[in-house]
Amino acid sequence: MEIQSDIDQKISVLHEKTRILLAQNKQESEVILELTKDGIDEAYAELIIENVKTDLSDKTEFRKELFKGIGITSFGLLLNISSYFAFASTGTFFWVLYWGIMVAGITLIARAFIIFKK
Numbered sequence: 001m002e003i004q005s006d007i008d009q010k011i012s013v014l015h016e017k018t019r020i021l022l023a024q025n026k027q028e029s030e031v032i033l034e035l036t037k038d039g040i041d042e043a044y045a046e047l048i049i050e051n052v053k054t055d056l057s058d059k060t061e062f063r064k065e066l067f068k069g070i071g072i073t074s075f076g077l078l079l080n081i082s083s084y085f086a087f088a089s090t091g092t093f094f095w096v097l098y099w100g101i102m103v104a105g106i107t108l109i110a111r112a113f114i115i116f117k118k
Contacts, residue, residue, distance in 0.1 A: 070105070072104055
């Protein structure tokens, strides 16, 4: 069990090192060179780079999806409140409920957390 933990730790260190090097705008060839200095095979170094890029892309997509859901939900809530006050000022007890917009926004928020959960 300890051997697996040690391997996981080494993999985490390699991923973090790659993430830092990519954040410094290093070329892929430079990152591969740095990783091969640590005794990593060139093909495995390329795989690590792709994994790190995918993780970064997933985080970006998560944020986009989350903010899109929050925006749509907020817009739907604002639309519902304004509809209520517009009809309440006329003395009627009927107003338009835009529930579809709210459901779409909440669905996008849930989708962001479900799909991009890491």
